Amino acid sequence: MSAATESTYTPATATGRITNFVDQRVGGSGILREFGRKVFPDHWSFMFGEVALYTFVILLLSGTFLTFFFDPSMAESTYNGSYVPLKGVDMSVAMNSTLNISFDVRGGLFMRQVHHWSALLFTASIAVHMLRVFFTGAFRKPRELNWVVGGVLLILSLADGFTGYSLPDDLLSGNGLRIIQGVISSIPVIGTYISFFLFGGEFPGTAIIGRLYVLHILLVPAMILLMIAIHLFMVVVHKHTQYPGPGRNDRNVVGYPLGPVYAAKAGGFFFIIFGVIALMAAFFTINPIWNYGPYDPSPISAGTQPDWYIGWVDGALRLMPGWLLGIPLEWNIPLPWGVNTLSLNVLLPALVPAGIVFTVLFAYPWIERWVTKDDREHHVLDRPRNAPTRTAIGMAGFTFYCVLWAAASSDLIATHFHVSLNDVIYWLRALFFIGPIIAFTVTKRIALALQRKDREIALHGRETGRIVRLPHGEYQEVHAQLDDYKRYKLVGYESPEPSDGVPNGNGVVTKQERRRAMISRLFFEDRVAPATPAELEAAHAHAPVHEQIEEPERLKEVSH
Amino acid sequence: MKALSQRRRHPLAAVALLLMGLMLTGGLYAVATTVNKAKADTTYSADDAHEGGKLFVANCATCHGMGASGSPDGPSLVGVGAAAVDFQVGTGRMPMQLQGPQAQQKPKQFNDEQTRQLAAYVASLGAGPAVPEEKYLDGQGDAANGGVLFRVNCAMCHNAAAAGGALTRGKFAPALAGVANSHVYEAMITGPQNMPVFNDANITPEGKRDIITFLDTIEANGSPGGADLGSLGPVSEGLFIWIAGLGVVIAFTIWLTSRTS
């Protein structure tokens, strides 16, 4: 980036002239020099962030088209469009214009379906992206803050999804708003006021759609854009993480240069995502508001659920009993100025599960840092099996979500599997507590087993399925040894060990430190250490024939 | 409105006007008279009732008792009317295969003639809702009005798109696709199982006709957006995006990041 006002450089090609023009005005060459060949590691699981980004672009494109035709008014109108089963029915202008988009604007239905499918894919890809980041430990130093930004993006995407879901003012979304209003009302002291201010008076009022519309198309997307900018900026600053393997370490980044390969793949991927969403919009109905009809406080449809990403909160509302062993969970509390009502049967399920999930989500990088006392930078990822406890925690959280989403579908589970609705709820109440524990235990066992399998293979090679008979009559299976590169993939990982409480300056092991040591044991006590060269040698040192046979017990003795 | 004024001079306009007038007067007449007047013209002969009685003794009396007076295993059928028989037997719910939360639909075990005879027998035991008249079953009513009535009275159990829904303790409201118009009508006037009764004072026969028209329309139309994923709402949409949507996306990411040979 030269500061010279006069350039002595004369470009030879057309491209060069354009570059030169831009460079002399904004100094773009420096950026291009920095980023043009920047290296990005390549792995399929790294693509979900891109999926989220691209679906967001598609959401902006299709959403803009929809705003040209959508009218967020709750004024009364009579539908007079093409859809016969609703002709002459009174409905809000919002619903009316959404029906017109669906039935009378060419391509309008397609755009609505593209928009809604993209929204589902947007939230789903954010979720999968975060799961990938969690399971591979990509949130570790120096990326903790970017993990937090990602969490904020997740919350914003849920907010944008919910506000958008409510806009058509159909029966389904209207009842969704009714539930939100009921939940808001349960907030102590200010709940009623928030509800009246939000809805502009009593539910449903005539204000809420317009207000949600502004949030949906202006405020929340703007915040998402800002967060995406910060998120991507930090990705550039940190450079991408990479999976462990030969030639990869915390000091380098191995992959393809941005131009041309990575840029081409990433650019092409946008079109692929768009194409996949277009396919779904072509062949699969989403949010058929014409089935639900306009919102009216009297009717309701069986199977009233929110979209998947809000479903868990609805599921929690369903699981919470109003009476627990004869004890009511809603109390009238006599206070000096009168009796006030506290509805824990609404408040707890609405706040606690979401509170737990998001608190753990945001705090996890620091929790793990505190437990491991690990202050180093990590750019090489963990394979999920090599961090069994973390993987188990992640699966417990995932299971927790699944149980709650299943609870939100309890009526559908009952009808489709021909079981009693009440029994489904009872089972899910139990699973709410024991499901995550089972998932934790099972996942940890599986991860440890996979680690042991990796050790076996690293030390003794792969089973070939070929049986040979030895001179003395014994039958053995021939194991094929790995080459150095493949073996390094299986052994080149860190395996932290549990650390005892460290005394502080006064030589005292504090209570907190002892607690940390306890959690550290929980994390790492049943670890599987990576195979070492000594062990490999020991494995080879046995008689060449024996080398091919498994003898884990003896190896254990050798290992340390 | 514009379209209407353009078609005013259409040769069929007079016919349409006449039809509308007839329907209006018919409708008004129907509103003026009241409860349960949708009695069918079908009258049963004594012979029908006699044959039906024999069938009843052979197939139904075990539970419903001799003379259909009821037993611990089945309710009395005196006064349930021919409509109830036509619905329960015509949809295969009766004779019941096994006691459960509710009688399930299954292949029917009596032919139309036998069903008619059974209905004649039960109708002869006491006055009750009769098998509906054809004119309410033609599916030519007002689908939009039917939709409004359906959403207020039916959608909470049967789902807004008539895809069915759950009730308490293993009971359920069935999906309505493929159910004969007469059975839909009979279910409304008799209230089988746990379904409430919608007598003619609650929903007029014309209203029932509109509901049937609405159901016929949405069933014939299908979904404009493509496959309807069971019309089950956001849960099936969510499952679809997680399994099919993300599945396809993952397949593409694997292809994209793999090396060519």
Next chain:
Amino acid sequence: MGDHSDGIPAGSDAVAKAGLHDVEKFQDPGLPPHRLRLADTDPWAAKRAERQVAILFGISVVGTLLFFFGYFFIRLDDTIGTLRIQNMLLGLGTAFAMLGIGTGIVHWARALMPDHEVSEERHELRSEADRVAAEKIVGDIIEETGIKRRPLIRNTLLGAVALAPFPAIVMFRDLGPLPADALRHTMWDKGTRLVRDPTGTPIRASDVTLGSAFHVIPDGLNNLHEGKLEEKAKAVVLLMRLDPSLLNPSKGREDWSYNGIVAYSKICTHVGCPVALYEQQTHHLLCPCHQSTFDLTQECKVIFGPAKRPLPQLPIAVDSEGYLVAQSDFHEPVGPSFWERG
């Protein structure tokens, strides 16, 4: 969880030794040797890949044309069939157009662009010198403002800044009216007729036969010009008739029903969905949103699910013409609980 498969005693001091163990670790063999693709060595394979990419781009062109065909040549009439076909063609056209370009570019990148993996050094995010300099700058700036030395300025500034956002919160006050007692009253009043939802026709007691369920609104609701939905959201009622001997009215409620006809608020006491599912044999009411179940024979007491309070009952009677009317408004607020409910 107690088995230590590799025999390492729990709690050894490995963390302290981290880094010393390098000799016990496998050495990184470095990047594996590069493997050439078919198209790198075989010009014919390269040529074929080139043609494949071109075909994919061609498919994209066909897709766009298909979109135009769907847009311009499918005439929408009032039937759903044409719309479905148009939606399908637009979607299929877009899908081909996009997937053609996308897969074409990716195939091009995979098969023909250089696929040598590159290793790049990571740079330190920061240097010690930078950090020291930055700290010094921040310190100097703070020092030059003198904020530490002039607590009067600091404290008044903090007070001002803390107070300044409050107008922004207060501004939200006019988003809506104060609740006052709006949630305590509905349209129901002494003598208000029970009418059918949505037609608004009155209901005779004799219309409500055993096993019936009527969806009811107060007379006059349909004539409201403003606030119709708000009133409806509080006033909707479910009217049912069951054998009078099944009802067990509590003290003071004996005359709230009429010949086994009872009217209950349809708004769930949990979070407000319409509790509209009536099982006429079990006499249970079920909310389809969160499965709260109310028992009609116990004055709609909650027998399952997340609701706590029974549904409010509307006292009814019959007027001189035989039509059902309300005796009064509900005796308690309907719908979800709120703090001031009491």
